[in-house]
Amino acid sequence: SAVISQKPSRDICQRGTSLTIQCQVDSQVTMMFWYRQQPGQSLTLIATANQGSEATYESGFVIDKFPISRPNLTFSTLTVSNMSPEDSSIYLCSVSTPYEQYFGPGTRLTVT
Amino acid sequence: GENVEQHPSTLSVQEGDSAVIKCTYSDSASNYFPWYKQELGKRPQLIIDIRSNVGEKKDQRIAVTLNKTAKHFSLHITETQPEDSAVYFCAASETSGSRLTFGEGTQLTVNP
Numbered sequence: 001s002a003v004i005s006q007k008p009s010r011d012i013c014q015r016g017t018s019l020t021i022q023c024q025v026d027s028q029v030t031m032m033f034w035y036r037q038q039p040g041q042s043l044t045l046i047a048t049a050n051q052g053s054e055a056t057y058e059s060g061f062v063i064d065k066f067p068i069s070r071p072n073l074t075f076s077t078l079t080v081s082n083m084s085p086e087d088s089s090i091y092l093c094s095v096s097t098p099y100e101q102y103f104g105p106g107t108r109l110t111v112t
Numbered sequence: 113g114e115n116v117e118q119h120p121s122t123l124s125v126q127e128g129d130s131a132v133i134k135c136t137y138s139d140s141a142s143n144y145f146p147w148y149k150q151e152l153g154k155r156p157q158l159i160i161d162i163r164s165n166v167g168e169k170k171d172q173r174i175a176v177t178l179n180k181t182a183k184h185f186s187l188h189i190t191e192t193q194p195e196d197s198a199v200y201f202c203a204a205s206e207t208s209g210s211r212l213t214f215g216e217g218t219q220l221t222v223n224p
Contacts, residue, residue: 030209031209031210033211033212041216041217042201042214042215042216042217043156043201043212043214044214045211045212045213048211058211059113092155092156094212096208096209096210097208097209098208098209099208100146100158100161100208101146101158101208101209101212102158103155103156103157104155105154105155106155
């Protein structure tokens with residue numbers, strides 16, 4: 001299994017600011033993903049974080065709003081830029097092994 | 113892209129009864145179908161998964177069936193217990209290591 005940690009666990013931010021979320025895994029993994037879970041909703045994939053290259057974004061998500069870094073096989077960051085109240089969500093990173101995908105504990109973001 | 117539909121959105125059963133949640137998917141390239149349980153305020157946890165070369169898989173009180181021709185799969189929980197109460201998500205992907213598309217979730221309530 002993979003042990004995943006995220007920082008911060010929660011934050012309250014002002015409209016127009018940016019927040020960077022960190023995801024750390026205890027072992028090297030090839031695939032890392034970032035999901036968003038809006039209140040009471042399902043999980044939606046934001047992007048696949050590729051090590052050493054640009055992230056692959058899903059429809060409706062753009063790099064300027066959600067820049068992602070993946071400097072190595074155990075770490076990734078997601079930045080939520082120029083935040084608005086609609087960005088209030090839980091942001092989860094996940095990693096895949098040959099057997100399953102594991103999720104981090106999530107970052108609960110509230111934008112006021 | 114893939115589209116996963118999940119029914120019902122809410123399900124209430126009496127303790128000891130069975131619960132069935134159904135999902136359909138659209139992309140015939142999908143070969144991996146996991147089910148996640150998410151308790152309030154916690155991360156999604158994998159409870160069972162099935163791959164396209166298998167029609168049924170069972171793990172104690174939980175079973176999953178897959179009909180690849182009809183593009184649907186189902187979660188069956190027998191002898192339900194109050195601790196089974198949670199939101200359950202189905203998902204689909206090409207492989208266990210690739211991006212997941214989630215259903216909308218089912219809020220299961222098991223009444224003592």
